[in-house]
Ligand SMILES: [Zn+2]
């Protein structure tokens with residue numbers, strides 16, 4: 001980037017900065033006050049369990065949806081909301097524009113019981129990072145020794161991506177690592193054998209034969225082999241295969257060797273053919289589900305391509321989605337794009353239980369909550385019609401260099417002493 005030529009405006013920098021910082025202080029105070037009200041609203045929704053009616057799976061999800069907030073931000077809001085009663089002074093600080101959501105979020109996340117006064121005072125001068133340190137310095141009753149002593153032995157996998165590709169970091173306990181090594185070896189051997197039988201003895205072809213297979217290619221062969229097996233087993237790519245018996249006359253259904261199902265459960269289970277359906281008449285099998293109803297891999301990919309998240313507004317789920325028949329196939333709904341939408345398991349179940357209604361066609365989908373109100377995607381934010389909260393500007397914490405040496409962490413109070421002893 002070229003350096004900008006020094007301009008005459010440069011002389012005004014201190015004054016312009018003052019003006020801008022002044023405005024920031026004003027907006028900061030208003031924002032804190034607004035956030036203070038937002039957490040109160042979230043607390044009310046949480047307390048009175050108001051979010052169930054909207055189809056959102058939690059107040060956090062509802063807040064993220066309606067404010068178009070990141071899930072981290074929504075999480076901070078509900079963290080504060082859940083402890084609002086415990087931290088009245090901190091909450092008041094927000095309402096008066098003095099404390100920010102992030103500051104109080106740190107306090108509400110880990111601050112000890114009865115620490116409201118302590119942290120409300122500290123937050124007036126401490127930055128978010130300083131508050132984090134202060135909260136960490138609180139003595140904890142027990143450091144949960146067993147959890148510290150025992151590392152998590154489950155396999156874990158993390159991924160980072162850049163322009164060239166993705167890098168996975170796979171951590172396996174020893175016995176799983178041995179299994180992985182052996183599987184990788186066998187696939188590498190197989191690749192070598194294939195390579196040799198194709199190109200090995202052909203001396204003249206030295207120039208054009210492909211390079212020797214790599215361990216990376218062996219890994220991909222391992223993945224593809226596993227995937228093929230999985231796809232052959234359940235073409236619709238779902239978790240478990242459930243066998244359901246459906247009586248064609250009664251339309252009653254029962255799980256294989258299991259309990260009879262309610263209407264909602266039957267429709268839910270048979271919707272995406274996430275199960276094997278046996279049609280019966282008088283208890284005699286007369287066939288196993290129409291194949292057209294099964295969502296094959298190609299149709300599934302097309303559905304994912306059309307809309308890769310759960311179709312319920314406000315839900316961004318992308319994993320384990322079910323293909324839902326808008327008109328159930330039992331009622332003659334075809335298994336084709338216009339009659340299918342992807343739903344996360346939570347919303348799929350909620351719909352078949354009657355918690356939300358979904359009407360098609362798929363390209364003009366209408367999702368309504370349990371009160372029949374249409375759910376709209378996106379945030380509720382709109383140009384304000386009310387004046388901003390009348391609070392003084394917030395200059396932010398002083399953030400002066402913390403003297404942790406002299407800092408007295410919050411000390412949890414011992415339980416109250418009974419009368420007579422005090
Ligand atoms: Zn369904």
Ligand SMILES: [Zn+2]
Nearest residue numbers: 310315344347
């Ligand atoms: Zn969903």
